[in-house]
Amino acid sequence: MEQEIRACLDQKRYREAFDLLLVEYRNKVFRLCTSMLGDRAQAEDIAQDVFMRIWKALAGFRGQSSLSTWIYAITRNTCLTAIKTNASKKEVPLEEAGVERAAATVQPAISRTGVDLEALVAQLPEKHRQVLRLYYMEEKSYDEVARLLDLPMGSVKTYLHRARKQLAEAVARSRMEARNC
Amino acid sequence: MACAKFEDLLLGYAELSDAERVRADGHVAGCTACKEFLEALQAVDTNLTAQYSHRVLDANFDHALRRRIRQEIPRQRPSLVPELLDFIGWAGIVALIALWIGPLIHTPVADATQKAARWSAGILVACATFVMAGFWVALRCFADLIH
Numbered sequence A: 001m002e003q004e005i006r007a008c009l010d011q012k013r014y015r016e017a018f019d020l021l022l023v024e025y026r027n028k029v030f031r032l033c034t035s036m037l038g039d040r041a042q043a044e045d046i047a048q049d050v051f052m053r054i055w056k057a058l059a060g061f062r063g064q065s066s067l068s069t070w071i072y073a074i075t076r077n078t079c080l081t082a083i084k085t086n087a088s089k090k091e092v093p094l095e096e097a098g099v100e101r102a103a104a105t106v107q108p109a110i111s112r113t114g115v116d117l118e119a120l121v122a123q124l125p126e127k128h129r130q131v132l133r134l135y136y137m138e139e140k141s142y143d144e145v146a147r148l149l150d151l152p153m154g155s156v157k158t159y160l161h162r163a164r165k166q167l168a169e170a171v172a173r174s175r176m177e178a179r180n181c
Numbered sequence B: 001m002a003c004a005k006f007e008d009l010l011l012g013y014a015e016l017s018d019a020e021r022v023r024a025d026g027h028v029a030g031c032t033a034c035k036e037f038l039e040a041l042q043a044v045d046t047n048l049t050a051q052y053s054h055r056v057l058d059a060n061f062d063h064a065l066r067r068r069i070r071q072e073i074p075r076q077r078p079s080l081v082p083e084l085l086d087f088i089g090w091a092g093i094v095a096l097i098a099l100w101i102g103p104l105i106h107t108p109v110a111d112a113t114q115k116a117a118r119w120s121a122g123i124l125v126a127c128a129t130f131v132m133a134g135f136w137v138a139l140r141c142f143a144d145l146i147h
Helices: A001-012 A012-036 A040-060 A067-089 A092-107 A110-115 A117-125 A126-138 A144-148 A153-180 B004-012 B018-030 B032-052 B062-071 B081-106 B113-147
Strands: none
Touching: A001 A012, A012 A040, A012 A067, A012 A117, A012 A126, A012 A144, A012 B062, A040 A067, A040 B062, A067 A110, A067 A144, A092 B081, A117 A126, A117 A153, A117 B032, A126 A144, A126 A153, A126 B032, A144 A153, B004 B018, B004 B032, B018 B032, B081 B113
16 A cells, blocks of 8 residues: 555655545554543544644655654654643643543443553553553554554563553452452 | 562463463462462453454544645645746747848848848847846746745
8 A cells, every 4th residue: 555655646646645545544543642642532633633744744755764654753743742732731730630531531441350440541651551552452563563653662562561560460459459348 | 469480471471382371370370469460461451452442533534634624725726827937938039039030031132231230130139039038037937936
């Protein structure tokens, strides 16, 4: 598909190239946005911003990097800007905001594990959180997570290892406490 | 807390080789802490997979995006100004060259004075052609810049 898109770009058929690119990358971009922002509605808005940026910059794409690398870089930068804007808008501390947001969005996780998993995920360090979400969204592919977040494979495995360990310990602890009560 | 020695093994349980799995299972069977840790880990995996997998954008996304593109980036029609200037410029140059060469070819030469006068007029027209060509090139460059 990337070759088809590049062929369209070489022939200055930008609209056609954009249509192909949208089909190929829409869900990847959305999942990357979700992993970085946590909130589905905001991820959808930011994914739209990402594709607007891509549309505006498409004629200037010189093919120095692969198309996917270029698209994911735009996505990460757009998400980072959104995260900064979110942080400057909110008066409450980020950790608290994450817990509130998690509590407000996902409830089913509580019933199966005994704890609010999304709230626990929200309390993880930012990189751990992003890697963890993307790992489950991308069908547990380390390679894809590393590519999307532009991280070395070793870092992805380390972050994931720590995040899963932290969550499993919290769940095990919570179950033990429930049994003792 | 799982036993430190087995923690890594349990965290990578799904990817263990047969020999490693037998070793891990053997330990888990006799260690309550590791058993609880493994069960918790599997619960975390199951829940987060259910929660995050198959996340896709809904069908309205493309429609909303295209509407936004239409609103924010109005379709640009290519400008005809440079092409029009090309036409006028070339037409002008051809006309001047015809004006210059035409009399030299068709009019019979009368005497030396007339011949000199004709050559002077020819040089004047050639200079005018050169100046006009220069002016046209400058105008065309300017048109390219702004259109």
